[in-house]
Amino acid sequence: MRESTLWLLHIITGLLLVLFFAVHLAEFSALVGGAGYEEGLTYTLLSERAQNILYTVFYIVFLATVTYHANYGLRVLLIEWLGGRWEKAINILLILLGLAAVLYGSYVTITFHLMSVGV
Amino acid sequence: MAKVREVRNRRGLLGWLNPTKFNLERWAYTLHRVTGFIVAVYFYMHVVVTGFRAGGREVWESIMATLSNPLVHPLELIVWGSLFYHGLNGIRLTLAELGLIVGKPSRPIYPYKPTSLGKTQRAVLFLVMIMAVILIILAGVEMFILPAGGGG
Numbered sequence: 236m237r238e239s240t241l242w243l244l245h246i247i248t249g250l251l252l253v254l255f256f257a258v259h260l261a262e263f264s265a266l267v268g269g270a271g272y273e274e275g276l277t278y279t280l281l282s283e284r285a286q287n288i289l290y291t292v293f294y295i296v297f298l299a300t301v302t303y304h305a306n307y308g309l310r311v312l313l314i315e316w317l318g319g320r321w322e323k324a325i326n327i328l329l330i331l332l333g334l335a336a337v338l339y340g341s342y343v344t345i346t347f348h349l350m351s352v353g354v
Numbered sequence: 355m356a357k358v359r360e361v362r363n364r365r366g367l368l369g370w371l372n373p374t375k376f377n378l379e380r381w382a383y384t385l386h387r388v389t390g391f392i393v394a395v396y397f398y399m400h401v402v403v404t405g406f407r408a409g410g411r412e413v414w415e416s417i418m419a420t421l422s423n424p425l426v427h428p429l430e431l432i433v434w435g436s437l438f439y440h441g442l443n444g445i446r447l448t449l450a451e452l453g454l455i456v457g458k459p460s461r462p463i464y465p466y467k468p469t470s471l472g473k474t475q476r477a478v479l480f481l482v483m484i485m486a487v488i489l490i491i492l493a494g495v496e497m498f499i500l501p502a503g504g505g506g
Contacts, residue, residue, distance in 0.1 A: 246451065249444045256441060265500050272497050274420060278411045298401070305394040312391060316367055332398070340401045341478040350408070 241307060248304040257298045285351040291344055298340040302333045363386035382479055386443050396433045426499055429505055431490070434497075438489040442482040450475065 260283065261267050262337045263275025270280055284290050314326045373384040406417040449455045450470070457472040 246448055246483055252449060253441050253445065256437065264430060264496060271500055273422065273501050278407070278414045281407055281414070285465055301397055305390075305397050308390045312387060312488060315370060336401050339405060345404045347406045350410075 245307045246302060248300045248307075251300055253303055255293075255300060258293070259297065281347075282351040285344075285347045288348070292350040294344045295341050297345070299337050304334050305331075306333045377468065377471055378476065378479060379468075382446075382482075386447070389440040389443075390422060390435060392436040393440055395424060396436075431493060431497060434493040435486070435490040438493070439482070439486040442486050442489075446475075446478050447484050449478065 261269065263269045263271065263280075265271035265275070269275050270277075271326070274280070310325055310329055311327075314322055370387070371384060373381045403417060403421070406413045446455070455474045455478050456470040457474065458469065460469050
C-alpha cells in the first residue's frame, strides 16, 4: 500500500478510536452509571457483557482498529529512530506482532462469548 | 511499500524526543509520541491480561487479585492520562492536518513566527491540555475515591 494510504488509515482509525475508547470506558465507569472500576470487572459482569453478540463484534473491531493504529505509530517511531534501512525488518516484526494480537484477542473474545452463552 | 528515504539520525532518540529549544507544538509532539508509546505497550499487555478470562472464573479472579494492588493503580492512571492526552491531541492534529486551525500561510520574515501556531492553534492546544487534566482528575476519582467511598 502507498505510504499516504497508510497515513490516511492511521488518521481514520485514530478518530474511530476516540469513539471506541469512550464506549470501552463506559462499560464499567461508575461516573456514567456503570458498576465501577473494581466491581465492573468481575467475572460475572464480564460474562454478562460477553453474552451480547454486539459486544463480541465490537471487541474484535476495536481490537483490529487499535492494532493498526498502534503498529503504524510504532512503525514511525522505530523507522525514525533506527533509520530507513531497517524498514523491512520493522514492517515484518510489527505485522507478525499485530497478527498475533488480533488472532489471539479474537480467539479469546469468541471463546469467552461461547462460554458465556453456555455452548 | 514505498521506500523511506534514508535519513541519518545522529542524535538518536534524543533527536526527536527532546522538545527544549523548540516551540509549544514541539512539546505537544513529544508528549504525543511518548503517550502513544505508553498506550501501545499497555495495549499489548492488556490483550494478554484480558485473555485470561477465557481460562474461566478462577483464572480470571486470580489475575485480577494479583493486579488489583496499590502498585499497579498509579501505573494505570498514567496509562489513562496518556490515553486522554493522546486522544484529545489526536483530534487537534487531525484538525491541523486538514488545515482547519493552522491559519493562512505567509512569507517567512525574521523572527520567523510560525503562522501555524497562531491564536486558534494555541487555543485548541490549551483546550486539549485542560480537558486532559479534567479527565485525569475524573479517572483519579473513579479509581481511588469512588471505590473507597462506595463501601465496595
